[in-house]
Amino acid sequence: MTDPSTSAPALLAWASRALGARPSVRDASHPRENSRVWQLSLPGDVRFYLKVSPRSLMYERETLALRHAAPALGGGRAPQLRASSAEHLALLLTAVPGRPLKQLTLTPAEEVRAHRQGGTLLARFHAAGALSGPRRTEAEQALQAAADGAENHLRTAGARLTPAEQKLVRDLAEQLCTLPPLPIAFIHGDAWDRNLMWSSDRGQAGLIDFERSRFATVVQDFVPLACATWADRPDLRTACLQGYGRDLTPKEKHALKCLAALDAVSCLVWGPAYDDPHVTARGRRTLDRLMAGVFA
Template identity: 85%
Template structure:
């Protein structure tokens, strides 16, 4: 009987052949049931991560990001792709220094440093992708695609969203469609404290988990933090955007409000489905703040 907390034998054999040694294996998955990540440690104590993507699209996005954009962040600031297997939807990644901010107890000054560096790294990532040809068309359609998903999310959320909240979400989706063209970028797609690493020893930040990376409006990368940490810590918003090198334009700020509403409804669907109370609570709080008019 296969141990579900261990990689499949064929997958582990592939990783061992690639690394040139049989590694020890430790489960490093997130609590969600679709997360499959293992820490591999060689006899030399060098660590790697073996990750199986939940879906082919996520595998393709992360592979593209790690090959063509993430290297722009610099050494130790993002994993390097050692090998990939389309057959297994598997990625073999180098380890980078630090632990997720969500797992650390930091001083306010350290948090500010981490978010400032995180913003600077996002600026590098945003500039790294070649936004031309079909990629430009993909990026230009990203906000329209987000607005188009509103009705599906509302239907799936059901009675978790009140009638007043449904109307607000629909209104903001229509406002999103009416916005002028916004700055485009190659975005991380899941930029929040679970994926922002901080090394206390090095005083260095790094980003992981690029499976949602894509060409889109640059502002879309700030939605998770706007719906999460920034709600209580405006100083971290300031630090992140200082690192990013510019503030959001008025049009981007309005887009952020609209996107926050769509993100909240989506999270009210996926939070319970993935049994992730953090995501569900973030969504509920965002909608409450939007109804009260305090998320502007």
């Protein structure tokens, strides 16, 4: 969560210069220690967001995404980068219409519509990155890199997993490394209901928060949805993939299962460490589904 006593005055002065006016300010941070976001408002209900990235890598990733991939989503469907400061790891962004789906209560039909558009946006985003040279190598090695982190997460999680659960995670991590090459792209990295915007007035979806964007395997972009939203709503899975333009291949579906196991362990490390019961519950539920053989 934002600490306004830190460097906020300097940041707000920088943002004011970039906007050419001094805005009114509201803290819009997520309830976690490293989240630093302000909503800036100018007369006429013109809104911007000032975001400070937790780490330089996240700043670099989000800046790249906003400059080279997010514009492909279309007007009003992603933030526009008004200004950036490598010194402060700060981004000054236009607002995207609507609110995150996670904060909304919609009819099932409207949820389906939002997720179908979300799938379309992911397809556009995946097609936007230029895959060449080191970027292609990074993407081709993404599954191996994910599998390599499994043992460290298991060690940290410790007794939160039973011996049988630990064995399952290790087996699925090993299987991830034996898969043939899968489709690769520039992925969002955190595409789920918290970052999928929906404007009921416009009937329009949008995407925000690109700090985890990177070159990787396409299927990695569906892990958050598969481990959370899709568990109870197969209709939203269908809608998202309809919007995306294709179903996952059998090999991608198996990779998704393997990646879900890694995500579960990560959640069981991250959730307790940051006192987030929702993340912890997501990890536990995913593991339970995998152990029961019902993850799909």
